[in-house]
Amino acid sequence: MELGEPDASGRRRPVPIKGSEFDVAYDTVIGAIGQTPDIPADFKVRTGRGNTIQADAGLATSREGVWAGGDAVTGPDSVIRAIAAGRKAAISIDKYLGGDGVIDEELTPERGIATCAGITADDFKVQPRVKMPCLAPEKVVGNFTEVELGLPEDGTVFEGKRCFGCGYRKQISRAPLPPAAGKAAVQPGTPSPVSGIN
Ligand SMILES: Cc1cc2nc3c(=O)[nH]c(=O)nc-3n(C[C@H](O)[C@H](O)[C@H](O)COP(=O)(O)OP(=O)(O)OC[C@H]3O[C@@H](n4cnc5c(N)ncnc54)[C@H](O)[C@@H]3O)c2cc1C
Known part of the structure; x- marks a missing residue:
């Protein structure tokens, strides 16, 4: 398949590439495409x-x-839209029960x-993943x-000690590199000049 032209929704849909079909022999094939709810x-x-x-x-x-x-x-969608649906339904339920729908x-x-990000080892930045x-x-x-058989206890504890403070990046400015380092003070919350990193 390849991405075709954008449709009315602006999304590029996959279209078959003519003549790209080929045969391969397998002993087991597990079809894992598409999801539908099973509503009792x-x-x-x-x-x-x-x-x-x-x-x-x-x-x-x-x-x-x-x-x-x-x-x-909605059919298969995203986590954030499912969370948003929860809020939307809560507003609607509140109104149904006589409330004003304000759930703020x-x-x-x-x-x-x-x-402090919690440095746990000397090689904090490069701790390899436990196999x-x-x-x-x-x-x-x-x-x-x-x-996958599961990590042994010490491996699980090691992985659990990693820093999961993903929000830190938003709070800590990018370290100024020379020669800027000499001029700029590090200000918490300064947006990163690197695109895609905030
Ligand atoms: C492989 C995969 C990867 C994905 N990756 C991403 C991603 O990277 N980012 C992203 O945003 N979204 C991703 N999604 C989509 C995301 O997981 C879903 O959009 C989201 O989980 C939908 O949330 P939900 O609460 O509607 O449903 P679900 O998370 O499916 O929750 C429904 C719950 O209802 C329970 N349930 C079902 N039937 C009954 C019943 N009869 N009685 C009681 N309970 C029942 C189920 O056990 C389940 O816990 C991915 C989905 C898949 C399958």
Whole structure:
């Protein structure tokens, strides 16, 4: 396949490349393309294309008092849109229950971040990933046994000590390089001049 011209939505769809077909012999093929929700009949909600649950703009379904959102409504989509659907449905449910639909109450205060990233070893920047023990190739043919065996306890603890403070990058300015280093002071929150890094 190759990407074709953008369609009405602006998205380039894959189109077959003529004459690119070829045959290969396999002993096992697992088709893992496409996803459809499996909506039990006793949910009693109207479903539509691709067996997705039909919902209105406020995500109310055809069944009184039942709302739906996420992939089960849109079909395969993204995490952030599923989260947004949760908020949209909450607003709609609040109004249904007589509220004003304002759900901006902050239940958990935003936490400040520690300014120390927690250096745990001398080679902090280059700690290699712990190797995942796997089944030997001859043992995985003809069965569905899980190939990755899981990290041993010390490997799990080691990986768990990595810094997961992805938000730090937003709080710490890029270190000035010479000759700028001599002129510029490091200001927290300064946007990075490198495109794609914020
Ligand atoms: C391989 C893969 C990679 C992806 N990568 C990304 C990515 O990088 N970024 C991104 O944004 N999105 C990604 N997605 C899409 C993302 O995972 C989904 O859009 C998102 O998880 C949808 O959230 P959801 O809450 O609607 O559904 P789900 O996350 O599917 O949650 C539905 C939940 O309902 C439960 N459930 C199902 N039936 C019943 C039942 N009858 N009773 C009770 N519980 C039930 C399921 O067990 C599940 O826990 C990926 C999806 C796949 C499959």
